[in-house]
Amino acid sequence: MTSRVLTGLALVVLVLAAAESRAQEQPPATGAAAEWDFGDEREDVPAWTSSLAAQAPEIAALTAFAALALVGFFRKSERLKLVTLLAAVGYLGIYKSQLISITNIFSLLTLNLPILQFSMGWYAFAIFTVVSTILWGRLYCGRVCAFGSMTQLLDYVVPKRFRYDVPRTVERRASYIKYGILIGAIAYYLTTRNILVYRYVEPFWMFTGEASGGEWIGLGVLLTGTLFIRNLYCRFLCPVGAFLGLLSNLTVFRIKRWSECSTCRICEKTCEWGAIAGPKIIAAECVRCDDCERLYNNEQKCPHWVIIRRKSEIMARQLAGPRLSAGS
């Protein structure tokens, strides 16, 4: 556990250090404004305080969104989760077009990160994503990503009879496709430095509305497939989900399991992400959707509680038996 915490902290420090060094490459901004000297050109650079003031509303809105996501997560509230999904699509998707993208992974790998002073909101968002993944798992995929939230909202409107349940063995094998896409996209980018590859491996550009006819047709096919196969893109194709899945192996606070989980398969059938295999939670696939945890806490449905109740009833009867015969 200590090594996981240290690895996670090292990752956060690496990102911050890279951002800080990028910021330090720029001439220092002191007082109300500083000047950058680009040969003949001189440009006023705003001070950190004015940059912070300009970005404060964005940071405040992101903080409020993160608080909403975390409160819903800790309370295991279905209603708050629904509000979070709607806010993710409306605010992060349609209004801001702010999603973690494969391009951010390229930037991280090449340490070509945005300048901290002008991208505080982005850093807050990225750090929330990384830290929450290390602490609890793919919380980002379960309720923050605008695209994933949009496809999860389909569950509320598409009738269950339209949905096709992919057999578990196929599902497990297909889940590796996204790792292949992640590796392929990274290899292509590092070889060619062509960042436009992102348009072929993720559909997040849909929130900007800028795409060619062919791209819209591809997106249409993907979304039509998602109507029949739940979270098709997230489960099998998303390279960002694959990256966060790899990071999830470091997760500190995992979902607890009862000893009865090795024989009872109720939550394995409940999980729509193929993240439960017998007694084991597959951390890389789990998006902390709460479905199984709501079941664990349900004393009427979860066999763990039913068995405890039955045992205590039997003990109570056994204790009451001698007393009754002593009294008669």
Ligand code: SF4
């Ligand atoms: S798997 Fe990809 S698209 Fe799905 S929620 Fe995660 S990042 Fe978003």
Ligand code: SF4
């Ligand atoms: S049902 Fe449980 S194991 Fe499956 S994705 Fe949701 S939280 Fe993870």
